[in-house]
Amino acid sequence: MNNKTYIPDEFIADVASYIPAHLTIDDFIASCRSGLRRAVRVNTLKMSQQAFEHEAAKLNWQIEPIPWCAQGYWLTRPADEEASLPIGNTAQHLSGCIYVQEASSMLPPMALATSLTPGDRVLDMAAAPGSKTSQLAALMENQGVLVANELSSSRLKTLAANLKRMGVANCALSHFDGQVFGDYMYESFDHILLDAPCSGEGTVRKDPDALKNWSLASNQDIAEVQKTLIHSAFMALKPGGTLVYSTCTLTPLENQQICDHLLNAFPGDVEVISLHDLFPEADRAATEQGYLHVWPQIYDSEGFFIAKFKKTGSVENPQQKTKKGQFPFSPCSRKELQTFETSIRQQFGIASLPGQLMSRDKELWLFPQNMDALAEKIKYSRIGIKVATTHKNGVKLEHEFATCLGHLATNNVFALDPTQAKAYFQGQDIRLDATGPAQGEVILTLCDAPVGLGKWQKGKIKNKLPRDLVLNGQLITWV
Incomplete structure (x- = not known):
């Protein structure tokens, strides 16, 4: 119990006005003051669930499956390990095999996942820090196109770093206010996730000061932004496509009323897809409209709201716009393609790569499949992954070539032990018992x-870890 958690009386009075009849305000406050269980998601782009469960047993990690996400687990580590080694410095995290992600935040991608098909074009409109983006990429099995947008420059850098660590190769990053998508990318996406910026009322168990700046006026201001974003998302969605709207807040001002705004703005062209049977016992959080209003005491999680819609007809948008400026990429020349493919085949036994190899100056980038229709609609911060840089003697491979495509290699692969891995992530060369083979x-x-x-x-083995990724402090092993 955390008695330092700030919960203003005005907030409690507001919650009391809309909390469901089968829940009590006392239980809600008690949940807000209680600690939050750590949850992790297995990144199936890098590790299977079976392998994770085997690793957890070896490490004496206590895990409990999260009912709405097959890849999610509540996790408790031994006390001595917890005290001496941050989970972010464990081998499982550094390798990108797991992502520390609050359990209820796994729900929005799972709601979208029931509609995904191979090759889809998907938009994550407010993507940083990347928990839901990387979850979507794994659910898409790195196929199709995932456009991840983030307005904040600093958060965009964090997003990019997380996606590299998690081995995400089918993503294009953009840096805009989400309001641009309806005009510049009109009816371009098969599915859209709008995890909207919100007042964060549901995060108080993780952040005791989350409600320090709470006010009803602020809720109302944020709701106006959310209305413009959901309108833009609907315009960017193809007819027949699905839209998931979510927040980590509780107030109907930012949840049910935003959904009402969408339904009233496009009558006859949008329908609610009920989530009451998304997972066993989902009906405990389901509203009469078919949304999920996750109160913290229901599943012992953060508070969350999730709604899903289908666009049933095309909607005219007279405000459509076209990007200006020349697209800086072009398909690789035959010589560039041959040099690169020969290099990776000889060194790693990799015969082919998924996607299209593109060139910008001396850089080689691997674009995701089905990117052609989206490539020139907006300006991107990056598309796909930078795999190499050409020079007069051949190609220099990039770090993310390894993190995203290394699983394709059949030779010249070296498994690090914990001591070697610690040296690698601290920027040191890896000592061998004998001359390298x-x-x-x-x-x-x-x-x-x-x-x-x-x-x-x-x-x-000479260390080629980029300098900005070198870590200090206790890694991998502990005393």
Whole structure:
């Protein structure tokens, strides 16, 4: 119980006016003051659930499946490990095999997942820090196109770093106010996730000061922004496509009333897809409209709201706009393509890559499949992954070539032990007991997942981890 959690009387009075009859305000306040269970999601782009469960048993991690996400688990680590090693510095996290993600925040991607098909074009309109984006990418199995947008520059950098660590290769990043998508990308997406900026009332169990700046006036101001965003999302959605709207707040001002705004704005062209049977016992949080209003005491989680809609008809948008400026990428020349493919085939046994290889100056980028129809509609911060840079003697492979595509390699792969992995993430070369068995570059793995590149040298592997990713402090092992 955290008695320092700030819960203003005005907030309690407001909640009391709309809390469902079968729930009590006392239970709500008690839940808000109680600690939040740690939850993690297995990143199936890098590790299977079976392998994670095996690893957890070896480490004496206590895990409990999260009912609405097959890849999600509540996790308790031994006390000595918890005290000496942050979970972000464990091998499982550093390798991108797990993502620390609050359990209820796994719900919006799962609501969208029931409609996904291979090759879909999907938009995550407010994506940072990347928990739901990487979850969507895994659910899409790195196929199709996932456009991840973030307005904040600093949060965009965090998003990009997380996607590289998690091995996401089918993503294009953009840096806009989400209001632009309805005009510039009119009816372009098969599915859209709008995890809208909100007042964050549901996050108080994680952040005791989450309600420090709470006010009804602020809720109302945020709701106006949410209305413009959901309108833009609906315009960007193809007829027949689905839209999931979610928030980590509780007030109907930012939840049910935003859904009402959408339904009233487009009568006859939108319908609610009920989520009452999304998972066993989902009906405990379901509203009469078919939304999920997750109160913290229902599943012992953060508060959340999730709604799903289907666009049943095309809606005219007279405000459509076209991006100005020349697209800076072009398909690779035959020579560039041959040089790159020969290099990765000889070094790693990789015969082909999913997607399209594109060139910008001397950079080689691997665009996701089905990107062609979206590529020139807006300006992107990045599309796909940067796999290499060309030079007069061949190509220099990039870090994310390894993190996102290293699983395709059949040779020149080296599995790090905990001591070697600690050295690698601290920017040190990896000492070997004998001379390396090969020459050139090598893909390094941890927990059987690719984490980066090295270069074979006598008695060691030269560290090629980008300097901005070097970590300090206790890693992987503990006392």
